[in-house]
Amino acid sequence: MSARAVLDVSALPTAEHGRRALVWLGQVWMLVIEGTMFALAFASYFYLRATADVWPPANVELPGLAIPTVMLALFLATIVPTRISSRAADEEDAPRLVRSMVVLSVLELVAVALWWVYLSRLGFRWYDYAYGSAVWLLLGIHTFHLVVSTAETVVLTTLAARGPVTRGHYLATKIDGMYWYWVIGWFIAIYLVVDLLPRV
Amino acid sequence: MTAVPTAVPTSHEEELDRARRLEAAWGSPHGLVGALRTVDHKAIGRRYVLTALTFFAIGGVLATLMRLQLRQPGAHVLSAEQYNQIFTMHGSTMMFLFAVPVMEGMMIYLVPLLVGTRNVAFPRLNAFGYFIYVLGGIFFYVAFLLHAGPDVGWFAYTPLSLSRFSPGKGPDVWAQLITFTELSALVVAVEIVVTIARQRTVGMTPQRMPIFVWASLVTAVMIIFAMPAIMLSSSMLIMDRLVNTHFFDVAQGGSALLWQHLFWFFGHPEVYIIFIPAMGMVSEIVETFSGRPIVGRPAVIASLAATGTLGFGLWVHHMFATTVPPVGGSFFTATSILISIPTGVQIFCWIATLWTGRPRVTVPLLFVAAFIVVFVIGGLSGVMIASVPLDLQLHDTFFIVAHFHYVLIGGGVLPLFGGLYYWIPKATGRLLSERAGRWHFWLWLIGFNVVFFPMHFLGLAGMPRRVYTYQPDTGWGPLNLLASSGVLLVIAGAVVFVVALLRSRTHGAAAGDDPWRAPSLEWGTSSPPPSYNYLDLPTVRSAVPRWTAHADQPVIAGVRDDVREVLVTRFADAQPDHRARLAGPSIWPFVLAITTTVGFIWSIFDPWGVPIGLILCAPPLIAWFWPWTRERDPRRAPLASEAAA
Numbered sequence: 001m002s003a004r005a006v007l008d009v010s011a012l013p014t015a016e017h018g019r020r021a022l023v024w025l026g027q028v029w030m031l032v033i034e035g036t037m038f039a040l041a042f043a044s045y046f047y048l049r050a051t052a053d054v055w056p057p058a059n060v061e062l063p064g065l066a067i068p069t070v071m072l073a074l075f076l077a078t079i080v081p082t083r084i085s086s087r088a089a090d091e092e093d094a095p096r097l098v099r100s101m102v103v104l105s106v107l108e109l110v111a112v113a114l115w116w117v118y119l120s121r122l123g124f125r126w127y128d129y130a131y132g133s134a135v136w137l138l139l140g141i142h143t144f145h146l147v148v149s150t151a152e153t154v155v156l157t158t159l160a161a162r163g164p165v166t167r168g169h170y171l172a173t174k175i176d177g178m179y180w181y182w183v184i185g186w187f188i189a190i191y192l193v194v195d196l197l198p199r200v
Numbered sequence: 201m202t203a204v205p206t207a208v209p210t211s212h213e214e215e216l217d218r219a220r221r222l223e224a225a226w227g228s229p230h231g232l233v234g235a236l237r238t239v240d241h242k243a244i245g246r247r248y249v250l251t252a253l254t255f256f257a258i259g260g261v262l263a264t265l266m267r268l269q270l271r272q273p274g275a276h277v278l279s280a281e282q283y284n285q286i287f288t289m290h291g292s293t294m295m296f297l298f299a300v301p302v303m304e305g306m307m308i309y310l311v312p313l314l315v316g317t318r319n320v321a322f323p324r325l326n327a328f329g330y331f332i333y334v335l336g337g338i339f340f341y342v343a344f345l346l347h348a349g350p351d352v353g354w355f356a357y358t359p360l361s362l363s364r365f366s367p368g369k370g371p372d373v374w375a376q377l378i379t380f381t382e383l384s385a386l387v388v389a390v391e392i393v394v395t396i397a398r399q400r401t402v403g404m405t406p407q408r409m410p411i412f413v414w415a416s417l418v419t420a421v422m423i424i425f426a427m428p429a430i431m432l433s434s435s436m437l438i439m440d441r442l443v444n445t446h447f448f449d450v451a452q453g454g455s456a457l458l459w460q461h462l463f464w465f466f467g468h469p470e471v472y473i474i475f476i477p478a479m480g481m482v483s484e485i486v487e488t489f490s491g492r493p494i495v496g497r498p499a500v501i502a503s504l505a506a507t508g509t510l511g512f513g514l515w516v517h518h519m520f521a522t523t524v525p526p527v528g529g530s531f532f533t534a535t536s537i538l539i540s541i542p543t544g545v546q547i548f549c550w551i552a553t554l555w556t557g558r559p560r561v562t563v564p565l566l567f568v569a570a571f572i573v574v575f576v577i578g579g580l581s582g583v584m585i586a587s588v589p590l591d592l593q594l595h596d597t598f599f600i601v602a603h604f605h606y607v608l609i610g611g612g613v614l615p616l617f618g619g620l621y622y623w624i625p626k627a628t629g630r631l632l633s634e635r636a637g638r639w640h641f642w643l644w645l646i647g648f649n650v651v652f653f654p655m656h657f658l659g660l661a662g663m664p665r666r667v668y669t670y671q672p673d674t675g676w677g678p679l680n681l682l683a684s685s686g687v688l689l690v691i692a693g694a695v696v697f698v699v700a701l702l703r704s705r706t707h708g709a710a711a712g713d714d715p716w717r718a719p720s721l722e723w724g725t726s727s728p729p730p731s732y733n734y735l736d737l738p739t740v741r742s743a744v745p746r747w748t749a750h751a752d753q754p755v756i757a758g759v760r761d762d763v764r765e766v767l768v769t770r771f772a773d774a775q776p777d778h779r780a781r782l783a784g785p786s787i788w789p790f791v792l793a794i795t796t797t798v799g800f801i802w803s804i805f806d807p808w809g810v811p812i813g814l815i816l817c818a819p820p821l822i823a824w825f826w827p828w829t830r831e832r833d834p835r836r837a838p839l840a841s842e843a844a845a
């Protein structure tokens with residue numbers, strides 16, 4: 001037998017479910033990538049706007065403000081259950097987590113439905129001039145993330161409601177919440193650029 | 201927490217026992233299906249490198265065909281259309297299927313070893329990234345063989361690439377190849393960043409990170425910000441062609457220039473994405489073979505970071521400050537002047553290290569020397585075209601072809617070969633023949649210059665690039681023949697390398713753990729490393745840990761050896777934070793890669809491919825994350841409170 005110096009880490013916690021988890025950091029970088037994509041789509045919008053003579057083109061009917069404004073309020077309202085669920089995850093409070101996730105799922109599904117109505121009522125399509133292309137590019141990216149994020153919330157809610165709620169659920173809830181905040185942030189940008197800006 | 205080192209008794213039996221348990225936890229499954237399921241970063245890194253080298257060879261065959269065609273005026277090896285396709289395929293293959301993936305493969309193989317951990321942070325994502333890359337490459341070549349290859353150049357400028365001017369499927373195939381390779385690059389980038397940020401072993405603070413790890417970090421961050429641009433723009437191109445959007449269609453209010461902006465937002469950093477890991481390899485090689493810590497370590501690191509930032513900074517500056525297209529003269533002038541500063545700093549540090557050390561001249565170091573020579577020539581021709589009047593004269597001539605091959609081969613491929621000769625013994629356990637390496641080196645150094653140096657004069661004489669033939673009275677014949685004959689030397693060098701690699705498998709001398717007396721951690725484990733990388737996870741106390749290790753340098757204990765557990769450390773001070781469980785082998789990344797491929801290819805023909813692809817991807821995605829083994833995974837196990845209930 002010989003002896004050697006060791007640094008014993010066996011007392012360290014396993015399976016972090018907060019910001020220190022590897023997956024959390026991975027998700028942050030994924031959102032940086034998606035955010036760069038979104039930002040470049042906005043940059044393309046402004047580039048085309050700057051090179052166009054008239055923007056939006058004269059014959060284009062602007063989207064109505066009612067639905068997007070309702071959606072904005074709805075999105076802002078979802079911040080409450082999102083915060084509650086991620087607080088519940090921190091405190092490992094399973095019943096509160098499930099309750100807030102159910103509320104969140106319902107609100108997100110309503111948002112998807114409203115968004116669908118908004119898209120189908122839009123008076124122009126992607127093939128209507130570069131304006132249509134640029135706007136629908138933004139709407140398309142938003143649609144993708146809205147649907148994926150909602151699906152994620154619904155699946156997580158179902159799994160958590162079936163129980164038992166595990167550390168994996170807590171971590172996933174927090175990550176899902178972060179994603180959802182991100183979706184809200186970009187929706188606000190779309191609201192400003194697509195819905196408000198052409199009117200001022 | 202900061203753990204206090206303690207001394208514990210060890211014995212040979214105990215070590216054997218631990219090795220057995222670790223192998224059971226970390227070993228890869230066997231057989232063909234096992235190969236598809238493996239998540240070992242070494243297996244995946246090796247695959248990346250071998251696949252990329254295969255594409256390098258294919259790109260080389262295409263280059264040979266072009267040089268055969270251009271060897272004399274009016275040759276008939278290739279028609280004009282074939283020539284267009286082949287230079288597009290060659291450029292796209294070299295950039296997207298060889299140069300970037302080969303660097304990714306080196307990072308995937310080396311980074312976990314160099315930072316002293318057992319796998320990358322997201323092992324299944326890693327497997328997925330490889331399958332996406334190789335399926336994209338296969339798809340690209342199947343399309344080419346079915347006569348649907350692109351012929352619009354490797355940057356597919358609009359409006360040429362719009363359906364009005366390119367009615368076939370070529371540009372769609374090209375755009376989708378981009379989607380494949382950039383998706384895989386992004387996946388690699390995320391896991392490299394997270395692995396470097398949180399899985400460095402105890403004591404490896406950012407200041408002590410090996411330079412190659414720094415280079416990998418800079419590269420990964422560049423990929424994260426650059427690649428979305430090309431994914432977005434290639435999707436916009438496909439949409440213009442497929443569903444009648446008008447992003448690039450001037451008649452409908454679009455802008456052809458938008459394509460160039462988006463493309464170069466990616467394209468300019470792309471060159472550094474190839475170049476920066478290569479610089480990292482050079483630093484490692486120089487340090488090892490001069491037998492002393494690199495001179496000016498902070499300056500070298502700062503230069504890598506500065507190069508990475510300038511790759512974007514200048515572009516952004518350009519975009520907001522002017523309205524001229526990205527090929528504007530002032531832009532290039534500024535770039536080449538600024539970018540040459542950090543590169544110059546690094547070259548200075550390498551020379552100072554060699555000068556003050558005791559250099560041992562080995563094949564890896566020879567390739568470094570070749571790199572410096574070739575790269576300086578490339579830099580000089582770069583300074584020449586940086587001046588606006590010369591650029592106007594030389595634009596789109598063979599002078600440019602010569603210049604960017606000097607930069608890409610000099611700055612990327614030669615250091616890569618140095619790195620391969622340096623690290624292959626670690627990966628295979630066998631040394632490569634030193635004599636073969638020297639033949640390879642001389643054949644390439646001479647052959648490369650014979651091929652590309654005359655192209656400078658051809659360019660000055662006015663020979664345009666991308667032409668499939670020329671008239672005898674131009675007088676370009678002799679220099680072209682010279683350039684083409686050099687290809688024989690380059691091919692001979694490549695053959696020597698392949699033979700040396702194959703022979704080393706059976707006849708090579710055993711490498712041992714550390715054939716080079718190198719300073720970094722990976723040389724402390726066996727060659728090839730075991731599935732779990734390190735029996736005893738090392739800790740470090742300097743930037744050259746193996747040169748400064750004390751007898752009482754502690755190893756890490758208390759990381760479980762019966763499951764895939766790794767130690768997570770804090771970013772800034774590299775002290776232990778927690779233990780985390782990594783994912784094990786799974787078939788679902790492969791299945792997901794297949795369904796993703798179906799979606800990507802379908803969407804070339806029919807916009808419904810996008811939603812259908814998404815729906816197809818859902819089941820494997822769910823299966824991937826499904827908690828199959830609930831009881832064995834503490835992340836998924838019920839909490840203590842519930843277990844008690």
Ligand code: HEM
Pocket residue numbers: 260263264266267287288290291292294295299352353354355601605608609612613651664665666667687690
């Ligand atoms: C030693 C082997 C190589 C030879 C003999 C070779 C030769 C050539 C030739 C003849 C052309 C076409 C010139 C023209 O007609 O415009 C070309 C283009 C090109 N090559 Fe290479 N090449 C080699 C290696 C590489 C490598 C290693 C890379 C990148 C890492 C590369 C990247 C490119 C690119 C990007 C183009 C431009 C394609 C386009 O115009 O769209 N080549 N090469």
